[in-house]
Amino acid sequence: MKKYGWPIGMLVLVLFLTGCSERQELEKQAFVAVIGLDKGEKEHQIEVTFQISNPQVNTTQSAEAQNEEPSNIVTITAVDLLSAKELVQTSLSREITFSHLRTIIVGEKLAKEDLFRHVIGSAIIDPEMRREAIMIVSKEPAQDFIHANKPTMETRPHKYYEFMEDNWKNTGFVPISNLNVFFQRTEGELFLAGYATAQKDPEYEKNDDTYLAGEVPQSGGDPVEMIGSAVMQKGRMVGTLNGEETRLSLLLRRKNLLKTMITTFPDPLNEDYRISVVVGQGPKTKVKVNTDRSPPEVDVVVPIVLKINSNIALEDYTVSKQRQEALKKMVKTKMEQASGELIEKIQEEYKGEPFVWYATARKNFRTTGDFERYDWGEQFKKADVHVSFEVTIESFGEQLRPPTLNKREKDE
Amino acid sequence: MIRVSDGKIGPREFFAILYGMMAIRVTDATPSLMLEDGLTAAWMLPLISAIVLFGSLMFLLAILKKYNMGLIDIVFELAGNGFGRLIILFMFVTVFSSMSLNGRSYSDIVITMYYPKSPLLLIMVALILGAALFIAHRGLEAIGRTALLVVPIFMLTSVLLIIGVANQLDPLFIFPIAGPGELEVIKGGLEFSAFFADIIIVGVLADRLRTFNAYRTASIWGLWVPAAKMALFLAVYVMMFDYPAVRNIAYPYHHLTRMAMVGSLANHMEALFLALWFVGAAIHFATYLYISALLLGKLINYQPFPQLLFPLAGLSVLIGMLPENPLMGDQLRKLLLQSSSGLFLLLPVFLWGIDRFRKGGKE
DSSP states (O other): OHHHHHHHHHHHHHHHHTTTSOOOOGGGEEEEEEEEEEEOSSTTOEEEEEEEEOTTTTSGGGGGGTTSOSEEEEEEEESSHHHHHHHGGGTOSSEEEOTTOOEEEEEHHHHTSTHHHHHHHHHTTSTTSOTTOEEEEESSOHHHHHHHOOOSSOSSHHHHHHHHHHHHHHHOSSOOOBHHHHHHSOSSOEEEEEEEESOOOOOSSSOTTOOOTTOSOOOSSOSOEEEEEEEEETTEEEEEEOHHHHHHHHHTSSSOOOOEEEEEEEOSSOTTOEEEEEEEEOSOOEEEEEOSSSSOEEEEEEEEEEEOOOOTTOOOOSSOHHHHHHHHHHHHHHHHHHHHHHHHHHHHHOSSOSSOHHHHHHTTOSSHHHHHHHOHHHHHTTOEEEEEEEEEEEEOTTOSSOOTHHHHHHHO | OOOOOOSOBOHHHHHHHHHHHHGGGGGSSHHHHHHHHHGGGTTHHHHHHHHHHHHHHHHHHHHHHHHOSOHHHHHHHHHOHHHHHHHHHHHHHHHHHHHHHHHHHHHHHIIIIIOTTSOHHHHHIIIIIIIIHHHHHTOHHHHHHHHHHHHHHHHHHHHHHHHHHGGGOOGGGGOSTTTTOHHHHHHHHHHGGGGGTHHHHGGGGGGGBSOHHHHHHHHHHHHHHHHHHHHHHHHHHHHHHOTTGGGGOSOHHHHHHHHOOBTTTBOOTHHHHHHHHHHHHHHHHHHHHHHHHHHHHHHTTOSOGGGGHHHHHHHHHHHHHOSSSHHHHHHHHHHHHHHHHHHHHHHHHHHHHHIIIIITTTO
């Protein structure tokens, strides 16, 4: 026993190390779920809004906290995030922590300022700031957005954003872009952040997915809408893309982030109607960039897979190969046309591209110096871009042919 | 089969020690230094270093085989008492100062990334005077066995980590392939070869292995596996954070563990990686401490060298506290590495040369 005495003693002593410092009681912490950033009234000041979730709500402990709000929203005016984090402690009893921070909301006004670059650049220096936090730009000041965002289903704010992010993977209306991606694209490449608003101004004339946040024709529901994206360049917001353009720019990437999306096309058999199809990911999108010639040439082949799960014109596609070909052709031309327009818009309005084609272009250069001298952003403005879609129809839903309702109509 | 402990270690233990000494470098400030020089081609640097050191290692193995002694005795034998002592002194200074600066660097990682409110001294004492001394004091066998126990887990978690971030990686980010240009890359590889120079230093343990063949196998694997791991992780860092942003990140490994996700639920995996990493760090420093004591013992002709472990550990904590901030420490470390690269590369060649020149004719 004597032999093992001191090692065992040492091991017991190790247990006491936990009490030395960094002891954090779960009860004493305040978990920030959302941060909102706005421009302050004075020069070089920002207003930081913390949405702190109340862990007692919606748990077994909720009986003890019946009259407590699910979250506490505080706005602090300070020069940067770190000092705001300290100042919030003047009114908050618990110690604030970012360890569960998932969402950063930036007011459009601040995002368009040069100041934002400094704010976000200095925020990432704080080791507590996690690079996987998602960035969203809100049309109104972020604090108004956070105050307005009271979803009916999700009382706890972090859940709301988590589920919304899961949705985006399927709809592609909003790019999932975290701070890590933001800092990847600071050299002039375009970065897409989600675009959201609580100010609704529905427009009823548009087609399906060409809306920007606030324009979706809906009434009722949760107060907040997220669709489209804010285009950021060198840490500054320079424009917006609507839902359709956002989807396309996700689709045109080599690494397609869009799992499936539902979109509509004019029905090739019946001009009066549009047909809704589920567009799924085909095999890998092929991107070829030729930088040897001037202007550079970009070739993109996007394979997509269609599922015809709705058919408002009730036209029968299953019987004839020709009809299917007509549909394929329609989808192909429409998609190519839309992406052509998008690329033209981007070449005209911005310097750079949001499709991550620069990564493919980098392949053609031997050294980083060569690539920097080439100035991809400037070259892309005049590049020849050819996008082609390869369409295959995978399924026609659970009916062999549309219900024969329309035929009867004709008979009568 | 239970073998009576004879104070010697086998090839697996030796490999585990080497892995603990070198592979853990992917987690500290080393990748940042390499990425600064190698940019997108940083992953080639460790491979070039390893190729260069492999040549050097071959010379070392040739001498070790011929004399069948530890490196220290060979140095005395070949270079004479005076000059040999000078070489050993230089080796000791390099190993010991590298340990002190590394200790500081690791403690800084802990404070920056995980425990911001802890005093630096506490972490350094816990790491070097506590954990590392505890392991080193039990002797080389204990180091070897502890290493053998945890190294497979490290290998497994490295793979898990890469799987955890795999969907966030973009392989095309490692282009342009040559980074800053081929010449720069080769130059960088030579400069950083001291990162794997441990493979030469551990020659001092050669007489503690059961057979020479065991030493040869373990040291060859022990050079290539950590070098390959370093290359892989450097590539992963670039694919994850992209050039040029990757240059700004202080401790890429620890950012990677934060970003790793298993499903959508377990996304705070870093605690698991921290615990394992700290065990790895303890083994790393235990080995360094042991080798420092061994070198110092030979240098001052003090046979019971394990008694030197405690004062050396204390001294290294004190030296580690000297630099004002981690960046200063890293600068010193880089300087140390670049200056000692040459020594460790040329030492085996030099010894081999003397051997040829002086005694070559006799055998």
